[in-house]
Amino acid sequence: MLGGNAGVGFGEMAANAMLDRRREMATAEQLVLELIVPEQRENALLDLSKKRESFQELAPMLWYSCGTIAALLQEIVSIYPMLSPPTLTAGASNRVCNALALLQCVASHPETRTLFLNAHIPLYLYPFLNTVSKSRPFEYLRLTSLGVIGALVKVDDTDVINFLLSTEIIPLCLRTMEMGSELSKTVATFIVQKILLDDVGLAYICATAERFFAVSAVLGNMVQALAETPSSRLLKHIIRCYLRLSDNPRACEALKTCLPEYLRDNTFSNCLREDAGTRRWLTQLLINVGVAPLHPQRVPGGIPGAPLSAMEQLLTG
DSSP, X not given: OHHXXXXXXXXXXXXXXXXXXXXXXXXXXXXXXXXXXXXXXXXXXXXXXXXXXXXXXXXXXXXXXXXHHHHHHXXXXXXXXXXXXXXXXXXHHHHHHHHHHHHHHHHHSTTTHHHHHHTTGGGGXXXXXXXXXXXXXXXHHHHHHHHHHHHHHHSOOHHHHHHHHTTTHHXXXXXXXXXXXXXXXXXXXXXXXXXXXXXXXXXXXXXXXXHHHHHHHHHHHHHHHHHHSOOHHXXXXXXXXXXXXXXXXXXXXXXXXXXXXXXXXXXXXXXXXXXXXXXXXXXXHHHHHTOOOSSOOOOOOOOOOOOOOHHHHTTOO
């Protein structure tokens, strides 16, 4: 008797779960349909961006539904006139960032990633990365745009790297690494790091002295700034970039003279106290470059850092 009741209970649970799934899909489908209706688009963008994590097949739904991607691109293009002179409002920024969040969903999904690249959709985001205003609406716009590119590079795929290198993504990331907020700088550095970790990307950046020194100069300036205002998360990606550059013989030779002294003394001892992995990267970097630490110091290990926010989770991988 107990076994029979338990079976019925599990059956009901499965049926309820399936019903909930169908309701979610129906909700998602309705919201996607509303995206192509101008009067309903703003609310649909907001609702979908909030619920996108729970709609697992949202990316194919967005891509294959009639007129949806065009509607998202229309949202992006509509704010171009607000970029220069800078007149972007918080409301307009929030709205287009909701559209960008949906594009990030498409960029992340294995079924739609290549289609997303073949349509050259990342190019629509580049004007946002080329802005210089540090106001909150512009910073939010930059960060969300970087999130889309970050979603592309997080999955190791040489086709993605080849596409990005055919565009001006490197100088755009370097610009953000120089003038963005800490989180924007971190995501931009992560993108450069992932490009460098690909053999094609490393060869591209080290192919000319101009490219190498453009990257190393920005990394050096960031290290100098971090000496005054440390950020372990940002420093981690900077050191990983330097370490990867040291894998190229010509770049490694150049780093012997341009590697910041702050990476050789105890400046970042406390910053790296809880990050044994990054300390190992730094030690390996100094070995590769053939320079000794100015003031060697043993730094004890520690517990992992605090949990990452949704955007920062992009950087783990």
